[in-house]
Amino acid sequence: MGQKTVQMINESDEFELVGGYNPGIDVAHMQGMGLNDNVKLFSQLDEIETDADVWIDFTVPSAVFGNVKFAIEHGIHPVVGTSGMKEDQIKQLQQLAKEKQVGGIIAPNFGLSAVLLMKFAKEAAKYLPDVEIIEMHHDDKLDAPSGTALSTAQMISEVRGDKPAPKSEETLPGVRGGDYKGIKIHSVRLPGYVAHEQVLFGSKGEALTIRQDSFDRGSFMNGVKLAVPAAAKATELIVGLENIL
Amino acid sequence: MGQKTVQMINESDEFELVGGYNPGIDVAHMQGMGLNDNVKLFSQLDEIETDADVWIDFTVPSAVFGNVKFAIEHGIHPVVGTSGMKEDQIKQLQQLAKEKQVGGIIAPNFGLSAVLLMKFAKEAAKYLPDVEIIEMHHDDKLDAPSGTALSTAQMISEVRGDKPAPKSEETLPGVRGGDYKGIKIHSVRLPGYVAHEQVLFGSKGEALTIRQDSFDRGSFMNGVKLAVPAAAKATELIVGLENIL
Amino acid sequence: MGQKTVQMINESDEFELVGGYNPGIDVAHMQGMGLNDNVKLFSQLDEIETDADVWIDFTVPSAVFGNVKFAIEHGIHPVVGTSGMKEDQIKQLQQLAKEKQVGGIIAPNFGLSAVLLMKFAKEAAKYLPDVEIIEMHHDDKLDAPSGTALSTAQMISEVRGDKPAPKSEETLPGVRGGDYKGIKIHSVRLPGYVAHEQVLFGSKGEALTIRQDSFDRGSFMNGVKLAVPAAAKATELIVGLENIL
Amino acid sequence: MGQKTVQMINESDEFELVGGYNPGIDVAHMQGMGLNDNVKLFSQLDEIETDADVWIDFTVPSAVFGNVKFAIEHGIHPVVGTSGMKEDQIKQLQQLAKEKQVGGIIAPNFGLSAVLLMKFAKEAAKYLPDVEIIEMHHDDKLDAPSGTALSTAQMISEVRGDKPAPKSEETLPGVRGGDYKGIKIHSVRLPGYVAHEQVLFGSKGEALTIRQDSFDRGSFMNGVKLAVPAAAKATELIVGLENIL
Known part of the structure; x- marks a missing residue:
């Protein structure tokens, strides 16, 4: 989904890609993804420095909780497509989002x-x-x-x-x-x-x-496109795309 | 639709048929419709005496305006399925409904x-x-x-x-x-x-x-069944079944 | 299905109704079916005298075997819509049809x-x-x-x-x-x-x-209409409408 | 379609790829297609030497007539997916196929x-x-x-x-x-x-x-798979996949 996300952002007039994060980054691989020169790439969470508004996350279940926590703590609104987070992890993130007033969206299905x-x-x-x-x-x-x-x-x-x-x-x-x-x-x-x-x-x-x-997993991007501006304005962590429609 | 309305009411536990109006009434015809003995039948508008809550009207376009006006003036909430009323007739009835605080529903489609x-x-x-x-x-x-x-x-x-x-x-x-x-x-x-x-x-x-x-025009009764209690509570004349869903 | 069959034949230019058989016939009932004056009605199998080409049978399972046997023996081609005949009854009728060279059609579904x-x-x-x-x-x-x-x-x-x-x-x-x-x-x-x-x-x-x-059992008549001329020409007893399509 | 054809043959137990023809052949390109070592590649029609039974052709309209003519003349049964051949070209090929008793299939749609x-x-x-x-x-x-x-x-x-x-x-x-x-x-x-x-x-x-x-043009291969054995046995040039079903 990373590749499709990059493509969706590049084709959009409303969004701009400012950074990418990939633990164990493979520069050659990232270069093949059609990134602009001004996109900053990071391979470690604690090295990320960005003024991004929104954090799009389709990573593996094991990494997503840490990622989203980091994003909220740094004032970046998360849009999360990974399913498999535990109930209490989601609750913890919702609590954090409320405290920081940095909302976002977690959705198992962006179709x-x-x-x-x-x-x-x-x-x-x-x-x-x-x-x-x-x-x-x-x-x-x-x-x-x-x-x-x-x-x-x-x-x-x-x-x-x-x-x-x-x-x-x-x-x-x-x-x-x-x-x-x-x-x-x-x-x-x-x-x-x-x-x-x-x-x-x-x-x-x-x-x-x-x-x-x-017909195609690319259809997920239709939902991500709607979620990004909604997440950027959100003051709580919303679960389910239906709740912003 | 008159026959289907009678049948729907008879099969329902929530509604009771208390009267019927048919200009140029044909007693034999009405008897074939399965009416209970306590249903009062009227053949002239100005003879109607009833404590009905709701007035169900599937009559011809030429008669519907007069009927609904009568109903509202007598505190009976109309449910109207006839299409073909003129824009200004509907406005006039909506004005009357507001004055009398006797609302109801007009819908071209009860499906x-x-x-x-x-x-x-x-x-x-x-x-x-x-x-x-x-x-x-x-x-x-x-x-x-x-x-x-x-x-x-x-x-x-x-x-x-x-x-x-x-x-x-x-x-x-x-x-x-x-x-x-x-x-x-x-x-x-x-x-x-x-x-x-x-x-x-x-x-x-x-x-x-x-x-x-x-599959069958009888399906209209599914909508009428929803409209009756909504009309009974309405304080304005609503146009379109979708506005009570 | 009797009523629908009569209606189908009356509406058709190709077929003519020449007789009806109903054990325990009720003349009043038959008269309500819109039969022409020249239709001969019979209430007992052995009284039937007709020069009909085709015998349409939608009767109850218990009567159908006897009926079809009678038809074949008298040179009338059967079109049979009753399901519920036994395997060996069908075989017996097929044998008879071959001997007499009077074929027809048995179909569980005329849709x-x-x-x-x-x-x-x-x-x-x-x-x-x-x-x-x-x-x-x-x-x-x-x-x-x-x-x-x-x-x-x-x-x-x-x-x-x-x-x-x-x-x-x-x-x-x-x-x-x-x-x-x-x-x-x-x-x-x-x-x-x-x-x-x-x-x-x-x-x-x-x-x-x-x-x-x-949408409607009347659709069976679409198949019966096809089966009648096919049965009239058949020299064996065909099972299943698909075998004449 | 060339790539998809190679893949279909490689995945099949019944077929074997013995040669490929590509005017202006690009060896590097062909190597990326997953060909076995024993596949002979040709870049000129008159250089082709093969004991192939079937010739699969999804080339451009301008080349297809010459290709199919060559195939039939050399006893190879053509399966042709290119639309755009002229009526009289097809007739000419059908005539040739009859003479040589080398049939095949031309189909605008292999779905x-x-x-x-x-x-x-x-x-x-x-x-x-x-x-x-x-x-x-x-x-x-x-x-x-x-x-x-x-x-x-x-x-x-x-x-x-x-x-x-x-x-x-x-x-x-x-x-x-x-x-x-x-x-x-x-x-x-x-x-x-x-x-x-x-x-x-x-x-x-x-x-x-x-x-x-x-859902996917790959579905054409379902039809090609059926056409290959039928073409191998054909003694005339059949037009339309429906004629071998």
């Missing part, structure tokens, strides 16, 4: 279409409580359901409460899908597919379907 | 899935301004585009402003659809189809699609 | 879109063996998967053989669906939906989806 | 999902003549409709004949799409989309939809 799908699904479920989810991914994805599908079910469940799925008799076990508090989830795994999700609502005489397709 | 689609499309367009609309109807529908598709385009246009559609060279005239302020609209007419609409958003590497299907 | 979906799915699976099925029905349908979905899986399996579905780790049991010889089937049950099926094929960099929607 | 879509659409139109086409491409595609959509309409038209589209009154010009002999075609252009096509059939009470998605 705008996925985030909007979840937001709309949650809202629709208030009026259309009968709902099932179908997610479709490439056949190399081992785990099922996808994290986004499960998050969607959780968000729907918050507003509609528990409601058992209609009674069925399965003549083929599993055919009615997985059950999250009465919301049936179906996971499709096929070659060619990338990452797709559908939420199907049904009601007397009508249906509403919300679908998102991620 | 929940269609109203939610429009609401979500408007919201999504803030973040995903590249959008096209496809509506699909039975082949007896003469006019194109559908009213709902046009309304959707208008609502999207309000938030994203003018933005020309991507340049194309049509080798078959019309193939790129109709153009509403840069939003392309495509109308499909096929036997078997009922009433369906899709809004397609695209962005770098991803897509979001919102689709609604109306 | 053209469903039959074409199955046919195309079987053909596509030769080239695209990675496939999953999603069927969607109203929430009153108890059994899952639908008969059509299971038939589709069986037909696909005939051409692609056994092929295990991609390995997955279900964190929610059942989320990967039911498994028919490696073909995953997913059943959705939601109010508003009628009867719909999708077959999803995936391959490197591409996908093919075949979908059918039954 | 299996697109070719199957066209094949099925043509077949379905026999039974479901009411049909519209929607194609969706990225917003950089200038021409509309796509070549595949137009070919699909032509193939459908061959079987169903002329049939005017249902009468409509367009309140927004073009909204009913382009008209190819009564088949309405709609072209969507949105960022994020790649190359997709839907054929929608409607009939009384039912609908059939065939959809294909090309």
Whole structure:
């Protein structure tokens, strides 16, 4: 994602890349990324000197907590895409952000279409409580359901409460899908597919379907682009891109 | 729609039918509608005596203005599904509703899935301004585009402003659809189809699609059911079901 | 289906209704069906005298065997929509049809879109063996998967053989669906939906989806209309509408 | 496509790459393509010496005719993906192939999902003549409709004949799409989309939809893989992948 972030910033009129941080920096590698000459590169956290407004972080889970702490302490607003931080680490960072009045955004998913799908699904479920989810991914994805599908079910469940799925008799076990508090989830795994999700609502005489397709991980940059100015103004550490939409 | 309204009320635990009004009433006809014995029937507006909270009106355009005026003046909150009232008639009724503090709802479309689609499309367009609309109807529908598709385009246009559609060279005239302020609209007419609409958003590497299907006009009652309690509490005359969602 | 059959024949220029059979006939009931005056009505099988070419039968399973046997023996080509005949009954009728050289058609499903979906799915699976099925029905349908979905899986399996579905780790049991010889089937049950099926094929960099929607049982008549002339010419008893397409 | 072809052959158990031809060959470039040591490289047509069975050609239109002629004359079965050959060039090659009894395949589209879509659409139109086409491409595609959509309409038209589209009154010009002999075609252009096509059939009470998605040009190799053994056995020059399916 580092490469894609650099490209997004370079193509944008609103943002400017002023520095890069990479522990164990490989100058040759960084040079291939299309950085301008005035971009300062750092290989150690404590050496970073910058007047950056925003810190974009797609690093590994093990490094992200230290990075974000450093950023907030130095008045740089973080935009964090790494999932895998622990609940109490996030709380600690939120506390620090509040103290320093340096907010930012942590989001497991910067895909705008996925985030909007979840937001709309949650809202629709208030009026259309009968709902099932179908997610479709490439056949190399081992785990099922996808994290986004499960998050969607959780968000729907918050507003509609528990409601058992209609009674069925399965003549083929599993055919009615997985059950999250009465919301049936179906996971499709096929070659060619990338990452797709559908939420199907049904009601007397009508249906509403919300679908998102991620064809390319580059789509994450659509969300990062929205997050950067929002983070720069934030006075607390927001979790979830949906909370700035 | 009168028959469907009676059925919806009879099936509901929250509502009670206390009266019916039909100019040139045909007692035999009304008896076939499954009314309870305690439902009072009226054939003239000035004879109506009732302590009803809500007035549901799916009558013809020519009668609706007089009906709703009567309802508001008598403290009955109107839920109106007839389209075709004039702009200044609606304003007059809104003025009256404000004076009497007897609000209600006028909506051209009580289909929940269609109203939610429009609401979500408007919201999504803030973040995903590249959008096209496809509506699909039975082949007896003469006019194109559908009213709902046009309304959707208008609502999207309000938030994203003018933005020309991507340049194309049509080798078959019309193939790129109709153009509403840069939003392309495509109308499909096929036997078997009922009433369906899709809004397609695209962005770098991803897509979001919102689709609604109306299989049956009975679906309007899903919206009426929501409108009745909202109308009963309203202190102004609201236009559009989306404004109570 | 009797009423719909009469209507279809009356609306057609190619067919003529010459007789009706209803054990325990109710003349008043039959009169309400819009029959022409020259339609002869019978209430007992052995009283039937007709020069009809084709016998359309949507009766109950218990009566259908006797009916079809009578038809073939009297040189009338049967078009049979009743499912539930036993394997050996069908074989017996096929034998009889061959002897008499009076063919016809027995089909569990006269929905053209469903039959074409199955046919195309079987053909596509030769080239695209990675496939999953999603069927969607109203929430009153108890059994899952639908008969059509299971038939589709069986037909696909005939051409692609056994092929295990991609390995997955279900964190929610059942989320990967039911498994028919490696073909995953997913059943959705939601109010508003009628009867719909999708077959999803995936391959490197591409996908093919075949979908059918039954909005109304009247769609069966599309298939019956095709079956009548085919049956009239048939010299054997064909099982499955796909075999005349 | 050269690189993708090499990769497909290397990953296959059935095929072996024995030679490569590139006028103005750049050895360094070819070495980067992952060729085995025993692959013979040629930079001039008349220097080629090989016992290859099949000649795969994705070259530029100006070179393809000469290449394919050479291949057939030397007993190598061509698989040709270049579009842009002239009608009379193709006829000349077909004549030569017949004489030499060295057949092969020329196809404008090796995408299996697109070719199957066209094949099925043509077949379905026999039974479901009411049909519209929607194609969706990225917003950089200038021409509309796509070549595949137009070919699909032509193939459908061959079987169903002329049939005017249902009468409509367009309140927004073009909204009913382009008209190819009564088949309405709609072209969507949105960022994020790649190359997709839907054929929608409607009939009384039912609908059939065939959809294909090309996410990646690599999908062409699915078709090439099928074409190679078919070409190796062919005794005439076949045009169109659908003719070997």
